[in-house]
Amino acid sequence: MEKKRVTLADVARLAGMSTTAASMILTGRPDTRLSAEAHAKVHAAAASLGYRPNVAARALRTDKSHSIAFISDYVATTRFASGLIRGALAAAEEAKHVMLVLETGGEPAREIQAVETALDRQVDGLIFAAMRAREVFVPDLTINVPTVMLNGTSARFPTSVLPDEYRGGQTAVRLLREAGITDGIVLLGHNAEVETGLFRSETIARRFAGIREAMRDAGMAFSSELSCWNWEPGNGYELTRKLLKTKKPRALLCLNDRLAFGAYQAMAEAGLRVPEDIAVVSFDNDELASYLRPGLTTVGLPHEEMGRVAIQLLLGDKPEPALVPMPVIERGSLPRP
Amino acid sequence: MEKKRVTLADVARLAGMSTTAASMILTGRPDTRLSAEAHAKVHAAAASLGYRPNVAARALRTDKSHSIAFISDYVATTRFASGLIRGALAAAEEAKHVMLVLETGGEPAREIQAVETALDRQVDGLIFAAMRAREVFVPDLTINVPTVMLNGTSARFPTSVLPDEYRGGQTAVRLLREAGITDGIVLLGHNAEVETGLFRSETIARRFAGIREAMRDAGMAFSSELSCWNWEPGNGYELTRKLLKTKKPRALLCLNDRLAFGAYQAMAEAGLRVPEDIAVVSFDNDELASYLRPGLTTVGLPHEEMGRVAIQLLLGDKPEPALVPMPVIERGSLPRP
DNA sequence: TGCATTTGCTAAATGGTTTTAGCAGGGGTT
DNA sequence: AACCCCTGCTAAAACCATTTAGCAAATGCA
Structure with a gap:
């Protein structure tokens, strides 16, 4: 049969x-x-x-496989990176390409494996995606296909797609100003090393630069800056709890939604209400942000759009690095002006 | 050059x-x-x-491409499904296979497209993955490669990988009993339609059956059952807030973590403490569960393991349906016995 | 010694497509 | 009439690996 x-x-x-x-x-x-x-x-x-x-036969003859390898350190550990993949998948489908997904866990041996596997299959392009924007290690193999760095950078492959963190930082400050808040603002998640770019990622450094710039332009200053190493809910909780013992800020500018999440918990315990007592603005548009009560207003990481753009750059013929705008997601954590 | x-x-x-x-x-x-x-x-x-x-040449000759298509309705919308993909990816890598990922958004036209694309590339197997466990629509095309349903079922392809919800349901009840709680338990998220299997998914119906069974076996009964259509944080919050106006339960058995999340918010507002005042046990092991204070004890959906198993079934030669055990993730929402 | 078997290897076919080179015949020019 | 060009099409090579069929030499056995 x-x-x-x-x-x-x-x-x-x-x-x-x-x-x-x-x-x-x-x-x-x-x-x-x-x-x-x-x-x-x-x-x-x-x-x-x-x-x-028969695609194999065609690929054999033409050396084009109509497929793209998406090589990432972690796809799914963070719900973020999955936005990247999702956008890329959609754009690839539109362009009639197929995506091979390879995960490396950031281990060099697996990265080499992944690149070889991809190249063996005559992929038409490579995307190196990073969970967190950062300088990415690319195995030292001859790569003879177009390559773009997604949410990361590499000296070897200049075409990268990154969120426009600088303007994102400015946006967050503008949001506070437009809500009529110009002082009593506490910065949550500062870290000296972040600003020097040694920690985590360069893009976060730019987020900071944007914030600083906008504050200075508006003649504003933080009433205090709370720093911590990790930006997890627990850290946000602890920091905010301590803060509330001595001070009563008007607003919290949180460096990411997870910190904000923790801050909400501490504020709830202290019987303070968002945004009446304390306003909150944050970054990332983590899934969490929509679960909070009231919803968290945040400057989002445009992961899905970034994924799209990466494919478009790869398949198009303009290999310029791209900065993707960070959208404002208005929810309820800022007072309406 | x-x-x-x-x-x-x-x-x-x-x-x-x-x-x-x-x-x-x-x-x-x-x-x-x-x-x-x-x-x-x-x-x-x-x-x-x-x-x-050259993989293309080899595939042409041998009709084996060492690749598998992972066709899902939504990969990344929910952080859940991404666990499926992650596990599958890891297992595929171990088996020296590569995974093509295709997203269909549940649209029949795209599903047909996806299957054709996959078949054109001589994939060695197909995985149909569903975000939510349910009966999955499989396009009516001749599919001549092994196929497994992941987190879903299909009359046409009997090999499916599902969470063992029945035992999971029993487990949740056991957890309460082991914590010394045998009455004053409120069931959060009941829905008549769920139990008849008309709503959402058959697997959730089995979760219910397991709960009912275990309660009866232990001679226990819920002090009340609160139902709602959607199982989102907002629903959990509203239901719990109303509940707490009139009653003071000893424990909440939440049908998923998002409901539990909402319940936490309502309890925090009411000044009640987990687990001293009210214990909570839940399902899914959503990422949220670890962010809550105290951490939520939950019967987890073993997505990553399910992804692995799917690949193993596909590549192995035992095409039996698999029920993957749901692990208990102990955090702090139940009193220590 | 004679025959069968084993050992160690290779020529050629095969898979399905794309692409190069070119053929046959009709029509137009000069 | 001789030449060229154009139209409409095809034969065969190429892509790169796997696999079948089989060959020549060496060995085993009687």
Whole structure:
């Protein structure tokens, strides 16, 4: 019962033409001199047999596989990175490409493996995606296909797609100002090392630079800056709890939503209300942000859009680095002006 | 500068042998009668040239592509599904296979597209993954490769991988009992339609059945059952707030972590403490569960393991449906006995 | 010694497509 | 009439690996 695959030769035979003709017609070559009648016959034959080209054979001949490798350190550990993959997947589908996904856990051995695997399969392009924006290690192999860095950078491959953190930082400050808040603002999550760019990522440094710049431009200053190493809910909780023992800020500018999440918990315990007592603005648009009560207003990481852009750069012919704008997601943690 | 790829013929030439010999040696055929010397020469030649087989050519000849298509409705919308993909990715890597990921958004047209795309690429197997466990629509195309349903079911393809919800339900009740709680338990998230299996998914119905069974076995009964359509934080919050106006339960059995999350918010507002005043046990092991204070004890959905199992079933030769155990993740929302 | 078997290896076919080179015949120019 | 060009099409090579069929030499056995 094993029906054999329909090949181009079958189509040609049924159409009474050569495989050459069939190939040219079905691939839609522009400069062909085949008659309209021939086109009709071949198309009819292909349709009636349900012909589908064998991609392996085609790849062998053309050295194009219509596929892209998406190599990431962690795809799914963080719900963030999955936005990257999702956007890329959608854009790849639109461009009629398929995506191989490879995970390396950030381990060099697996990274080498992944690149080799991808290259063996004649992928048309490589995307190196990082969970957190940072300088990415790229294995020292000869890579002869277009490559873009997604949410990361590499000296070797200048085409990168990053969130526009600088303007994002400015945006957060603008949001506070537009809500009529110009003082009593506490910065949550500062870390000296962050600003020097030694810690985590350069992009976070830019987020900071944008914040600083906007504050200075508006003649504003933080009433205090609370620093911590990790930006997890627990840290936000502890920091805020201590803060509230001595001070009563008007607003919290949190460096990410997880810190804000922890801060909410501490404020709830202290019987303070958002945004009436304390306003909050934050970054990332983590899934958490929508669960909080009231919803957290945040300057979002445009992961899905970044994924799209990466594919477009890869498949297009403009290899320029891209900075993707960070959107404002208005929820309820800032007072309406 | 375009260095041409090294082919098997190059290797053979350098080794002074035929491509036949080179092929047999490099693919490690068991029954070959080639000399040890020949083996050495070929391996040396391959290594020195950095030979890598052309996967397209191999696929063309053998009809095996060493790749698997992972077709899902939504990969990343929910942090859950990403666990599935992650586990599958890891298992595929171990088995030296590559995974094509395709997203369909649950749209039939895209599903057909996805299957065709996958089949065109001679994938060795198909995984249909669903974000939420349910009966999955599989396009009516001839599929001539092994297929497994991941977190879903299909009449056409009996091999499915599902969480063992029945035992999971029992486990949750056992957890309460072991914590010394046998009454004053409120069930949060009941819905008549759920139990009849018309709503959402059959697996959730089994979760219920397990709960009911365990309660009956232990001679316990819920002090009340609160139902709602959606199981989002907002629902949990509202339900719990109303509940606390009139009653003071000893424990909440939440049908998922998001409901529990909402319940926490309502309890915090009411000044009640977990687990001293009210204990909580829940399902899913959503990322949220670890952020709550205290951490939520929950019966987890073993997504990553399920992804692994799916690949193993696909590549192995035992096509039996699998029920993957749901692990208990102990945090702090139950009193220590 | 004569015959069968084993050993160690290779030529050639195969898979399905794209692409190069070119053929046959009709029409137009000069 | 001789030449060229154009039209409409095809034969065959190429892509790179796997696999079948089989060959020549060496060995085993009687």
